[in-house]
Amino acid sequence: MCNIKPIDELKVSPIEIVNLSAKINNNLILDNISFEIPDKSITAILGPNGAGKSVLLKTINGLVPISKGKITFNSQETSEAIRKKQAMVFQTPTLLRRSVLHNMEFINSINKETNILDAKFLLKRVGLDNFYNHPARLLSGGEKQRLSLARALLLKPKLLLLDEPTTNLDPYSLKLIEDLILEESIKGTTIILTTHDMAQAKRLASNIIFINKGKVLEQTEGKVFFRKPATNEARKYLAGEILL
Ligand SMILES: Nc1ncnc2c1ncn2[C@@H]1O[C@H](COP(=O)(O)OP(=O)(O)OP(=O)(O)O)[C@@H](O)[C@H]1O
Ligand SMILES: [Mg+2]
Numbered sequence: 521m522c523n524i525k526p527i528d529e530l531k532v533s534p535i536e537i538v539n540l541s542a543k544i545n546n547n548l549i550l551d552n553i554s555f556e557i558p559d560k561s562i563t564a565i566l567g568p569n570g571a572g573k574s575v576l577l578k579t580i581n582g583l584v585p586i587s588k589g590k591i592t593f594n595s596q597e598t599s600e601a602i603r604k605k606q607a608m609v610f611q612t613p614t615l616l617r618r619s620v621l622h623n624m625e626f627i628n629s630i631n632k633e634t635n636i637l638d639a640k641f642l643l644k645r646v647g648l649d650n651f652y653n654h655p656a657r658l659l660s661g662g663e664k665q666r667l668s669l670a671r672a673l674l675l676k677p678k679l680l681l682l683d684e685p686t687t688n689l690d691p692y693s694l695k696l697i698e699d700l701i702l703e704e705s706i707k708g709t710t711i712i713l714t715t716h717d718m719a720q721a722k723r724l725a726s727n728i729i730f731i732n733k734g735k736v737l738e739q740t741e742g743k744v745f746f747r748k749p750a751t752n753e754a755r756k757y758l759a760g761e762i763l764l
Contacts, residue, residue, distance in 0.1 A: 532593040532605045532679045533559040533710040535580070539589035542579045549575045551734040552589070557727070559594075562701070562711045564725035564742070566718075566754075568763050572734040573714040574611055577681045580712065581608045593679075607677035611684050611714075613668035615656040620648060620667055623656050627674045634674045642670040647696055661688035669697065673704070680704060682713035686720065698724060718758065722746055730754045732763055 535557040542550040549572050557563050565573045578584045580591060582603055593602050616623050624639035643649050646666035651659070656667060665688055672680060682701070686694050701724060705711055715721050721728065721742070728745040730738040730753070737751045749755045753763055 530601055530605055530678075531559070532602050533557060533561075534594060535679070535710070536592045536595075537580075537589070538592075540579065540586060540591060541588040542575060542584050543587045544575065544584065548587075549584075549734050550579060553731070553734070553736040554589075555729050555736050555739045557710060557712060560705065560708050560710055561727050562705050562713070562725045563727040563729060564721040565712065565714045565729045565731060566716075566721060566757070567731040568757060571731045573731060574683050576731070577608060577683050577712065577714065581606055581681055583608075604675075605677060606679040606681065607672035607675045608681040609665070609668050609672045609683060609685055611687075613664045615659075615664060615667060617655070617657050619653050620656050620659070621652040623667060623671060624674060627671055631675060633676060639670075639674055642673050643667075645673075645696075645700060646670045647693060662690060662693055665689065666693060666697065669700070673700075678709055680709050680711045682711065684714050684716070686715070686717065694720075718746070730757070732757075 538554050540550055540553050541548060565576060567573055575584055579586060582598055590597065596602065616626055620643065624643065625636065628634045628636055628639060646669055648663065648666055648670065659667060665685060669685060686697050689697060698720065701711060725742045728740050728742050729736060732753050737753050738745065738749065740750065749758060756763055
């Protein structure tokens, strides 16, 4: 019997990460980590600079190869169909050297499930509706981040990976994007984000993964983590102390 599901019915979460290690240039960056991402949750991956947060998101997205262990998406290993249900917004967005609208149209041209009305609607949602013809490379840092998020949402992902999505945003844009993240979550998208903004993690995430030096030190419910972190490292991180 064929058990390949039609793409629209394909569920990509819960995600299970089991004894995962990943190397870059032969350096061990993720060291035997295990945790679970519940279906339709918002998970925040927290930890100091260099902990491995971005590499972890890229590994989930299939951009960094797994050297040991496995990642399953609703009990299945990754595939072309599963990758198509994911979208990632990178810490440093890469945009086409074309107009804002062209950047959306390009996604449109390679994916037949999207359309230009969605593109315009999404640009409005991220507050870029006055920028259709503006060269993308001339946008400010925060505007580039918002365009990059709109581009990711155009793919109608079921799993959205957001690497520090609001670092460069002013308070108004920050609220706009956080509201959008919450709306996507309510619609049923599973979201994994990284952030150094603890107030944001508190506002958005029900599930916290705390990592340091490529190891998962805690997986905790948001409320519990901020009230009473289980490890000394997380306590120090939250108190703004250096982690050695
Ligand atoms: N392409 C690469 N080549 C070599 N080393 C890399 C590469 N990408 C990441 N690393 C190393 O992997 C480690 C984890 O990097 P990563 O970018 O995941 O950190 P991070 O937790 O996202 O930090 P930040 O909070 O600064 O974004 C770092 O020591 C980094 O130098
Ligand atoms: Mg990073």
